[in-house]
Amino acid sequence: MMPRPKTIQIFLPAGDPRGIRIAEITTRIVQVIEVPRSLLADFLAMPESTQVALYFLVGETEDGSEDTVYVGQTGDLRARLTSHNKEKDFWERALVLISLTNSLTQTHALFLEWYCLQSIRAAGRFRDENGNKGTRPYTPAPLEADCLEIFETGQVLVSTLGFPMFDALVSAPSVAAAPELFYSQRRGADGRGYYTPDGFVVLKDSRGPLDNTDSQGGAQAERLRAPLIASGVLQEDGQTLRFTRDHLFRTPSGAASVLLGRSANGWIEWMTESRQTLDALKRQKVTA
Numbered sequence: 001m002m003p004r005p006k007t008i009q010i011f012l013p014a015g016d017p018r019g020i021r022i023a024e025i026t027t028r029i030v031q032v033i034e035v036p037r038s039l040l041a042d043f044l045a046m047p048e049s050t051q052v053a054l055y056f057l058v059g060e061t062e063d064g065s066e067d068t069v070y071v072g073q074t075g076d077l078r079a080r081l082t083s084h085n086k087e088k089d090f091w092e093r094a095l096v097l098i099s100l101t102n103s104l105t106q107t108h109a110l111f112l113e114w115y116c117l118q119s120i121r122a123a124g125r126f127r128d129e130n131g132n133k134g135t136r137p138y139t140p141a142p143l144e145a146d147c148l149e150i151f152e153t154g155q156v157l158v159s160t161l162g163f164p165m166f167d168a169l170v171s172a173p174s175v176a177a178a179p180e181l182f183y184s185q186r187r188g189a190d191g192r193g194y195y196t197p198d199g200f201v202v203l204k205d206s207r208g209p210l211d212n213t214d215s216q217g218g219a220q221a222e223r224l225r226a227p228l229i230a231s232g233v234l235q236e237d238g239q240t241l242r243f244t245r246d247h248l249f250r251t252p253s254g255a256a257s258v259l260l261g262r263s264a265n266g267w268i269e270w271m272t273e274s275r276q277t278l279d280a281l282k283r284q285k286v287t288a
Contacts, residue, residue: 008160013046023157029100030150032157036093040085043096044078051098052105053077054112054154057084057091058126058163065227069165070129071117073109090129095163097154104150110137111147112154119151119166124245126165127231169201169246170194182270182278184259188240191259193270195278200255200266201248207240208259221257221264228258252278 011022020043021034035043043049055077057070068090074080081094097112098104114134120126139147155166184191191206212218212225225241228234234241241261249255252266260269267279 006156008157010160014042021161023161024100025153025156028153029103030153030157031098031100032154032161033096033098034093034161035096037085037091040081040094043094044081048096048098049077049081051077051102052109054097054104054109054116055081056095056097056116056158056163056165057088057129058093058095058165059091061090061127061227061231066231067126067163067165068129069120069126069163071113071120073106073113075106075109088129095158095161097150097157099150107137107139107143108147108150111139111144112151115147115151116154116166119155123166123168125167125169125248126163164198169198169248170196170203180272180281182272184256184269184271186269187260187262189259191256191270193255195252195270195282196248199248199250200252200270201246202243202255202259204243204245206243206259207237209261210236210239210241212261215262218262221261224254224258225261234258 007026009024009026013020013022019036020039022031023034024031031048033043033048052073052075054071054073057072058067060067070084070088070091072080072084077096084091114136117128117130117134120128158165159167180195182193182195187209189206189208191202191208193200193202193206212222225234228247229241232244233247235244249258252270253264254266256264256266256269267283268277270278272281
């Protein structure tokens, strides 16, 4: 199903766009409240903090190479977030999903916690900090239908706030809108990927040379490769480094540098099968 147009309202309680933000689709009963960790006390003083809630703690790894998330649910949000503030270091912002009609039950929250965790892992954008697969709770069919509708709304709101943890790196609509598959094959590489609205996605099983060049650009590529090797995104395979899963890079050049083991201009390194560069198809098209 193609996405439908939506109207989303974002309210700033303190008038600060970097402070607490409350997002909702104007025709639905679900809100997502984004809370900077530094303003947690302000949120806990708000009446919304007394509800049954699903929540996400988001941050990134120390080297900045991966976005991270912890998924939780609670009937005592104030106590739970206070505890996480003392015990968990990685997170920078909390995203709290509640019902405008205060109708979210513990059963809703348990199912949504499990469902969100599976969806985050399937999307592959964020690394979760939960450490377990979770257990699907028993949920009657009518209640499960409610949960899936709540999830759909929450997914849109969380992504709109800048945390697309549920969105696949390369979704079917994106590929249909931009069908060009790009290749990079210098230095013996066999790289394939898509240019998306979020950046450049290098596809699973793409391979690049194991070694980095001796130049300064090679040293920079080695620094970019190191955290991806540590996290398992890149894996040594013979004389190559292989991508074990699809991986999103902010820029085409970052993707090309990691693949090739040297400094690279991704706009000309990534080409279609007919040898048209990414630059010719995307940047020059805009200039024209």
